[in-house]
Amino acid sequence: MSKNIIKKIKLRIEPLGKERIVNKGTPLKDIIFEYGVEFPCGGKGFCGGCKVKLLSGDVKDPEKHEKLNHKLGLDSEYRLACISELVEDITIEIPQLESLILADNTPFAFYPLDGFGIAVDIGTTTIVAQLIDLSTSQVLDVQTSRNPQARYGSDIMSRILHGLTEEGSKESKILIREEVYRLITLLVDGRNITLKKIVLVGNSVMHHLFCGFDVKPLSMYPFETVNNESVEYSPEDLNWAIDKDVKIIFIRPIASFIGSDIYAGIIASGMDKTQNLTVLIDLGTNGEIVIGNSEKMLCASTAAGPAFEGTNIQMGMSAMSGAISSVNLNNSQIDYHVIGNNEALGICGSGLIDAVAVFLQNGKIDAGGALVKKDVNLKIGEKVYLTQKDVREFQLAKGALAAGLQILVNKLDKSLADITHLFIAGGFGNFINLKNVTQLGMLEINENKIHKLGNSALIGAKMLLFTDDYTFENVLSKIEHIPLDADEGFQDIFVDKMFF
Numbered sequence: 297m298s299k300n301i302i303k304k305i306k307l308r309i310e311p312l313g314k315e316r317i318v319n320k321g322t323p324l325k326d327i328i329f330e331y332g333v334e335f336p337c338g339g340k341g342f343c344g345g346c347k348v349k350l351l352s353g354d355v356k357d358p359e360k361h362e363k364l365n366h367k368l369g370l371d372s373e374y375r376l377a378c379i380s381e382l383v384e385d386i387t388i389e390i391p392q393l394e395s396l397i398l399a400d401n402t403p404f405a406f407y408p409l410d411g412f413g414i415a416v417d418i419g420t421t422t423i424v425a426q427l428i429d430l431s432t433s434q435v436l437d438v439q440t441s442r443n444p445q446a447r448y449g450s451d452i453m454s455r456i457l458h459g460l461t462e463e464g465s466k467e468s469k470i471l472i473r474e475e476v477y478r479l480i481t482l483l484v485d486g487r488n489i490t491l492k493k494i495v496l497v498g499n500s501v502m503h504h505l506f507c508g509f510d511v512k513p514l515s516m517y518p519f520e521t522v523n524n525e526s527v528e529y530s531p532e533d534l535n536w537a538i539d540k541d542v543k544i545i546f547i548r549p550i551a552s553f554i555g556s557d558i559y560a561g562i563i564a565s566g567m568d569k570t571q572n573l574t575v576l577i578d579l580g581t582n583g584e585i586v587i588g589n590s591e592k593m594l595c596a597s598t599a600a601g602p603a604f605e606g607t608n609i610q611m612g613m614s615a616m617s618g619a620i621s622s623v624n625l626n627n628s629q630i631d632y633h634v635i636g637n638n639e640a641l642g643i644c645g646s647g648l649i650d651a652v653a654v655f656l657q658n659g660k661i662d663a664g665g666a667l668v669k670k671d672v673n674l675k676i677g678e679k680v681y682l683t684q685k686d687v688r689e690f691q692l693a694k695g696a697l698a699a700g701l702q703i704l705v706n707k708l709d710k711s712l713a714d715i716t717h718l719f720i721a722g723g724f725g726n727f728i729n730l731k732n733v734t735q736l737g738m739l740e741i742n743e744n745k746i747h748k749l750g751n752s753a754l755i756g757a758k759m760l761l762f763t764d765d766y767t768f769e770n771v772l773s774k775i776e777h778i779p780l781d782a783d784e785g786f787q788d789i790f791v792d793k794m795f796f
């Protein structure tokens with residue numbers, strides 16, 4: 297009797313440098329989905345957004361791909377991942393990962409410890425886990441994946457809504473715990489190491505969903521967290537089959553919508569250790585701001601995030617393949633860059649900022665934000681444009697951010713000119729044009745004082761592997777949360793800051 301032997305295929309993925317051994321016949325999309333690759337048309341072969349470049353080998357049925365490439369205007373070296381089947385050893389490069397998930401290796405001061413640790417940043421969209429040698433602080437490996445809760449919606453509100461029922465809360469908790477565990481096993485499997493500690497950070501909703509806390513109070517005014525404590529787990533508590541002595545800790549939120557990702561950012565920026573007036577801004581799902589120094593810090597959450605993530609923008613999309621990520625004026629002509637060098641399908645946050653700046657520059661938008669030619673959309677690419685409502689959404693986001701910063705500065709009896717450093721955290725911050733950000737009045741400080749910090753949550757989580765005090769009283773006692781909407785001057789300042 298002959299046995300059916302399944303042939304194994306070696307798949308190498310660039311620029312991640314990952315190698316996977318998979319069964320012959322495996323759909324490529326099943327593998328690269330784990331690395332956060334998106335399939336804009338739902339994997340129907342229409343958009344080309346999932347294209348991968350062949351560096352060696354090929355997928356099944358190259359002729360079919362050639363025909364589709366022709367239709368989509370792609371070079372012959374590309375294959376559509378959504379319809380690719382793996383049949384031989386192959387190396388691919390994924391243009392979507394050009395805007396690489398930020399997995400930082402920034403050096404920092406530390407006391408060497410024995411063993412190894414894992415720092416995990418649980419983002420609403422992406423999870424990043426780094427394996428660290430605690431004796432050297434060196435990053436040995438990094439694993440990233442898309443947050444599996446995204447199947448319940450990409451924005452934070454839909455995650456909260458899903459978590460409102462008992463069943464939804466349980467599902468969200470299991471999904472995220474299993475996914476983090478999967479990344480951990482990918483980091484440690486095959487390595488002869490002693491894992492000592494795992495530190496997790498995330499926004500308050502991620503904290504609550506992972507820990508299984510009630511998210512209902514986060515769904516309605518005054519949007520409170522039910523638990524602001526760091527939660528320590530044993531591997532057994534989480535059903536994780538790793539050494540029983542590994543200490544696992546999810547760092548506490550600072551306040552309702554100010555999560556431990558921001559706390560980790562404070563640690564990463566060093567603002568808790570300096571006398572200089574320093575600002576940390578995370579333009580993620582909410583626009584969080586922290587301002588202060590080693591003596592006192594104020595933090596607030598603004599409604600600045602969604603527009604910069606493409607929400608409420610007619611052709612808005614996240615920073616993925618097909619998104620216009622930057623716009624310039626070149627001899628009066630509009631020039632733009634599309635992530636993945638693909639056909640432009642929409643515009644992401646960094647592109648939105650640039651586009652508004654360009655249309656102000658060429659006089660298509662006035663200082664109040666009105667389109668000079670009423671009811672004529674502002675064309676950027678062949679199919680991508682901004683509407684009057686998009687510009688208004690941008691103004692609301694910019695107004696909220698600038699007003700938030702102004703109010704916090706006022707509360708410290710300082711002026712914007714007193715700020716010595718402003719750190720922008722998060723993936724989005726890495727791609728924005730600082731000149732446009734300052735000229736549009738989103739951040740009213742000198743461009744030279746602004747620094748891009750990268751994935752500050754992950755840097756901070758890594759630094760927190762080297763501490764044992766998870767109450768953080770020494771820092772948290774200096775942080776005050778300011779509810780901006782309760783400030784009587786907010787409305788006036790907000791309206792004022794909406795103008796260009």
Ligand code: FES
Pocket residue numbers: 334335336337338339340341342343344345346347376377378379
């Ligand atoms: S996802 Fe659109 S072509 Fe593959």
